[in-house]
Amino acid sequence: MPELFRAAQAAPMNPALPPLLADAAVVVEGGDILDAGEFGHMRALHAGPVRDLGEVTLAPATFNSHVHLEMSHLLGLTTQGQGFVPWVKSLLAQPLYELDAARVRAELFRMEQKGVGFVADISTRNAARAGALLASSGLGFVSFAEAIGSVVPPVAEDPASLLPVVEEAAACGRGAMSVAGHALYSTSGELLQAAKALCRERGLPFSLHLAEHADEDSILLRGESPFLDLLIQRGYITGYTAPGKRPVPLARDLGLLDADTLLVHSVRVDGDDIADIAKSGGTVCLCPRSNEHIGVGRAPAMAFLRAGVNVCLGTDGLCSNADLNPYGEVAWLLEKEPSLGLAQALALVTLNPARFFGRTIPWAARLGSLAGGKLARFSIVPRDVLERSDH
């Protein structure tokens, strides 16, 4: 017997329905959505008990498209608003990769409570543990093992060694392990290409931090930056030859841009870069509150949208944000971008990431909208999001 979930309003993200639907109902059976629409209409079509959620705006479960769970113990321990190099120094002064499993479980639970349905996590040293923790949560996920540095054995002989084998992740049916590159300046072109080739071969998404801060430009163009000195000192890089290209053209020339690549941050981009990304079919993941916390500037969200780029949002880790709720990014963007509409803003954490991750992870394709055939995973749109949009 189906159940009808009734809400005073819904943001169904479903092209067959209005962007905001008053007195809405979602018909659910066995964890799946059978139908969605105006309550009176649904009531006439479907028998079953009604669960009235009251004066809320019901929306699909959200995606957090970029997070670093292994750094969840670093909340409140990094500099704010001073720029990338002071921030990374404050980060490197901490026990960076000491994943705190109890803390990660608590953060996953908190995300589920806030209506997150899917998480894209990056782990530099703990991908297998993060993948197992994600598999034991109720969330859909991709757990990226991040490649950093240059190609070293055994990766040189066997690129598949980049990808941790996590049985629970494969068995749960909600996610996958994959491989990401850290950034163009910290990871050799050869290693990035090997990681991307492995993702292509296995039908997996690839992720790369790209065009986040001004030091990235000066390292790539001239091989100069106090941050580069720091990377060499810490042993991430041994010797460096500047490729002499800006981030987006370099990523393009390395063959890293395509429809299964997620470009994280994309703050320091110009019109040509945006056109290149649009042409590649790539998706960008903006992390506006993290960029603000670190003090690296703002990504041109509206220019990406105008160019037809698929745009998602991520919180980044608790080393550069106050919480892992993607609605915080939506509220922040709505405040800073007056021309951003509510439905367009909600798509950044629902429809758009479902389109990107759904290409390679079937479970993700079943999120993103309130429509027949999708999973019955919901979120409630927070009041500050509604108040900041002039719908």
Ligand SMILES: [Zn+2]
């Ligand atoms: Zn990140």
